[in-house]
Amino acid sequence: MAKTHRLIMDKIQKYPVEIQVLATRSLELAESMPESSVFEELKGVVRQILKEKEESR
Amino acid sequence: MILHKMRLVNFRQFQGTQEIEFASGATGQVTVIFGANGRGKTGIYRALLFCLYGEKRLSQDAQVDDSELYLVNYPEMEARSSEKKPVEASVYVEFSHDGGKYEIKRSILGILNNGRVIEQHNEIRLVKRDELGNASTTRDPQEVADVVGGILDRGLREYFLFDGEKIERLTRASLEQKREISMGVRKLLDIDTLETAMKATKRLWKYLDSQIEERATGEWASVIKLLRENDERSISLRDKYALNEKELQRGAQEKKQVDVELDKIREIRDLLTARTDLENKEKEFETQVENILREMKDRTGKTALLLVRKTAERVYSNVDMRKQKHEIPSQIRRDLIDRLISDERCICGTPIKSGTDEHRCILVWRNRIPDNETEDSMLDLWRYLATSINLYEDIGLGTETLLQKYAVTKHDLQVTHRKLDELRQKIGSSERSDAAKLDKYRQQIERKIIQLEGDQAKVQKELADLNEDREVLQQQRKEIEKEKGIRDELAKRAALAEATTAALQSIHEEFTGEARDMISAGATKYFRQLLDDESKQTLRDVVVNSDYSIQVYDRWQKPFLANISSGQRQIMSIAFIAALAGAAAGAEILEMPLFMDTPFGRLSHEHRQNLLQNVPKWCSQWILLATDTEFGRLEADILRSTENWTKFYVLKGAGAGSTKIEAVDVGQANGLLRDEAEVA
Numbered sequence: 001m002a003k004t005h006r007l008i009m010d011k012i013q014k015y016p017v018e019i020q021v022l023a024t025r026s027l028e029l030a031e032s033m034p035e036s037s038v039f040e041e042l043k044g045v046v047r048q049i050l051k052e053k054e055e056s057r
Numbered sequence: 058m059i060l061h062k063m064r065l066v067n068f069r070q071f072q073g074t075q076e077i078e079f080a081s082g083a084t085g086q087v088t089v090i091f092g093a094n095g096r097g098k099t100g101i102y103r104a105l106l107f108c109l110y111g112e113k114r115l116s117q118d119a120q121v122d123d124s125e126l127y128l129v130n131y132p133e134m135e136a137r138s139s140e141k142k143p144v145e146a147s148v149y150v151e152f153s154h155d156g157g158k159y160e161i162k163r164s165i166l167g168i169l170n171n172g173r174v175i176e177q178h179n180e181i182r183l184v185k186r187d188e189l190g191n192a193s194t195t196r197d198p199q200e201v202a203d204v205v206g207g208i209l210d211r212g213l214r215e216y217f218l219f220d221g222e223k224i225e226r227l228t229r230a231s232l233e234q235k236r237e238i239s240m241g242v243r244k245l246l247d248i249d250t251l252e253t254a255m256k257a258t259k260r261l262w263k264y265l266d267s268q269i270e271e272r273a274t275g276e277w278a279s280v281i282k283l284l285r286e287n288d289e290r291s292i293s294l295r296d297k298y299a300l301n302e303k304e305l306q307r308g309a310q311e312k313k314q315v316d317v318e319l320d321k322i323r324e325i326r327d328l329l330t331a332r333t334d335l336e337n338k339e340k341e342f343e344t345q346v347e348n349i350l351r352e353m354k355d356r357t358g359k360t361a362l363l364l365v366r367k368t369a370e371r372v373y374s375n376v377d378m379r380k381q382k383h384e385i386p387s388q389i390r391r392d393l394i395d396r397l398i399s400d401e402r403c404i405c406g407t408p409i410k411s412g413t414d415e416h417r418c419i420l421v422w423r424n425r426i427p428d429n430e431t432e433d434s435m436l437d438l439w440r441y442l443a444t445s446i447n448l449y450e451d452i453g454l455g456t457e458t459l460l461q462k463y464a465v466t467k468h469d470l471q472v473t474h475r476k477l478d479e480l481r482q483k484i485g486s487s488e489r490s491d492a493a494k495l496d497k498y499r500q501q502i503e504r505k506i507i508q509l510e511g512d513q514a515k516v517q518k519e520l521a522d523l524n525e526d527r528e529v530l531q532q533q534r535k536e537i538e539k540e541k542g543i544r545d546e547l548a549k550r551a552a553l554a555e556a557t558t559a560a561l562q563s564i565h566e567e568f569t570g571e572a573r574d575m576i577s578a579g580a581t582k583y584f585r586q587l588l589d590d591e592s593k594q595t596l597r598d599v600v601v602n603s604d605y606s607i608q609v610y611d612r613w614q615k616p617f618l619a620n621i622s623s624g625q626r627q628i629m630s631i632a633f634i635a636a637l638a639g640a641a642a643g644a645e646i647l648e649m650p651l652f653m654d655t656p657f658g659r660l661s662h663e664h665r666q667n668l669l670q671n672v673p674k675w676c677s678q679w680i681l682l683a684t685d686t687e688f689g690r691l692e693a694d695i696l697r698s699t700e701n702w703t704k705f706y707v708l709k710g711a712g713a714g715s716t717k718i719e720a721v722d723v724g725q726a727n728g729l730l731r732d733e734a735e736v737a
Contacts, residue, residue: 007568007571008251008564008568011564011567011568012560012564015556015560016556018553019553019556019557019560022258022553022554022557023254023258023557023560023561023564026254026257026258026557026561027250027251027254029254029257030250030251030253030254030257031247031250033253034253035253035256035257035260038253038254038257039257039260039261039264042257042258042261042554043261043264046261046265046550046553046554047550049553050546050549050550050553
């Protein structure tokens with residue numbers, strides 16, 4: 001990701017892990033995809049994040 | 058992106074094969090390409106844009122017909138016209154970026170047909186070599202566009218590949234220019250990416266919420282539905298607010314323009330000044346009237362007492378008189394007299410029989426005395442009125458003063474209205490019919506502005522109310538979900554999407570604010586490095602506004618952009634771009650070439666010197682296209698002293714409209730340059 005995003009990435013670190021993961025992924029997708037495509041991808045991403053959280057308990 | 062080499066083949070006036078190697082990296086960073094007007098300096102710039110982006114046109118070609126704009130060398134096409142074969146013109150560029158090396162070659166075919174030039178894009182080839190030397194090639198135009206766009210977005214190219222005229226226009230206070238700068242900044246700082254991510258996560262959140270709403274029942278479903286409706290209404294109002302703000306800005310801009318036009322009409326200039334003064338007075342009086350009315354409203358309660366003043370004074374006087382006569386309080390109470398009558402004996406022991414004179418006298422006396430309750434009430438009333446009577450004076454005086462003040466202010470306001478109307482008629486009916494039209498238009502704009510401001514106030518109020526409602530509803534929803542133990546999979550996903558959206562929104566706010574501050578600080582620093590000593594006394598800070606327009610402030614912190622010279626504007630543009638590049642890089646120096654085509658045109662001697670000394674410190678590569686009238690021995694000496702200037706090319710006429718690119722040793726440059734007295 002570009003340097004500018006690194007400035008944003010620093011700010012994301014302040015948030016809980018699940019939010020960091022979802023936010024980071026949405027930014028990565030948004031670099032090369034339009035909003036509608038990012039949205040479709042995120043449906044699966046959010047499911048996966050919670051599943052992994054459940055499994056790690 | 059750092060440019061290394063360019064090879065032109067039959068491109069524009071560069072007949073045959075000609076090459077330029079750019080100064081880069083350890084070999085220095087400044088390349089000067091020197092030549093008189095018409096020798097092809099802009100052609101080099103055009104060649105670069107053609108090779109990287111496939112563009113034929115520059116912004117200066119806006120009015121040029123397609124048939125007059127061709128890239129293939131004309132003499133070469135003429136020479137081959139009898140063969141009826143097209144001539145291939147090509148541009149080859151080598152550059153590096155982020156550790157990778159790139160070679161792009163783009164060609165175009167041209168043929169002369171009955172005196173008309175017909176051109177057709179031919180081929181494009183991009184070779185990329187990574188740090189290990191592995192090469193990949195593509196000939197797909199879209200793939201090439203994606204690669205180049207990923208390195209230097211097409212929309213941003215004007216900020217790193219530009220000519221002085223264009224950049225000077227960037228700082229003009231017009232809405233189109235502001236929009237252009239805003240778009241450029243947003244792209245450079247990848248704010249668009251952040252906003253796309255924000256919108257996508259918000260959309261995800263809303264989608265998951267709608268799924269929950271479909272499954273929810275009872276009160277829970279109602280609350281979710283109300284939250285959704287609240288959100289939709291807020292979005293609609295925020296859009297309306299943003300639209301109104303744009304309209305207000307446009308209106309203010311238009312009004313300013315009309316005033317500028319009206320100001321040009323000398324004969325009404327004094328009238329215009331008088332009108333502005335009267336309009337200001339009108340506003341003051343209107344505010345005063347509003348304040349007085351508000352004060353009167355607050356005094357309504359007190360003032361109402363004045364309605365009963367006469368009655369109160371009469372009652373007081375009556376009771377007071379009876380008090381003076383010792384009728385109240387009576388020397389003997391009525392209940393005691395009743396007792397004496399019922400006992401049929403006076404206090405002194407004298408019998409009081411019914412029908413006797415004594416009985417009659419005591420009855421008369423009894424009837425004169427008010428009963429105890431009435432007497433007590435009368436005394437209470439007397440005491441109350443004794444204090445109130447004094448207040449009436451003050452209330453009366455205060456109310457009278459306020460009424461007089463209102464009357465005077467209202468009168469002044471009416472007089473001002475009348476004077477304004479007369480003045481407007483004079484302006485409107487001046488012998489200049491254009492003034493009348495302009496003034497009428499101005500009034501329309503003013504009415505529109507007032508209406509929009511009213512709308513904005515209403516929208517803000519409604520948004521505030523919606524926000525309050527939203528907080529209540531969110532709390533309700535939390536309580537219901539807690540009570541029902543609703544933490545199923547869908548609700549968790551929605552909660553995560555919501556929290557992530559809020560996080561990204563907060564980051565967006567922080568980041569854009571910090572980015573603007575960074576650019577402002579950088580632009581101010583560079584601006585002051587470039588300004589001449591005299592300008593530094595007056596001009597202080599460069600600020601990027603929330604709409605990404607730029608403004609310069611004087612030492613009294615007043616906006617000063619409208620008053621600076623075109624040379625100073627040019628300086629400001631260069632400072633702004635350098636700051637933008639620095640903010641994007643997150644570092645002082647950006648690995649992007651600053652490609653400047655005749656930037657000195659409007660600059661004074663001192664500004665040029667400052668530019669020559671400072672720009673090499675800011676950027677990793679500076680390619681300077683200069684004419685003989687702006688780059689002389691003095692400029693060459695200054696640039697040479699920075700020890701960054703290592704490449705010098707002279708564009709020489711080669712007959713029949715052609716140009717030859719000749720490399721000259723930097724140390725020998727002065728032999729070709731004019732001295733200070735000859736340079737404009």
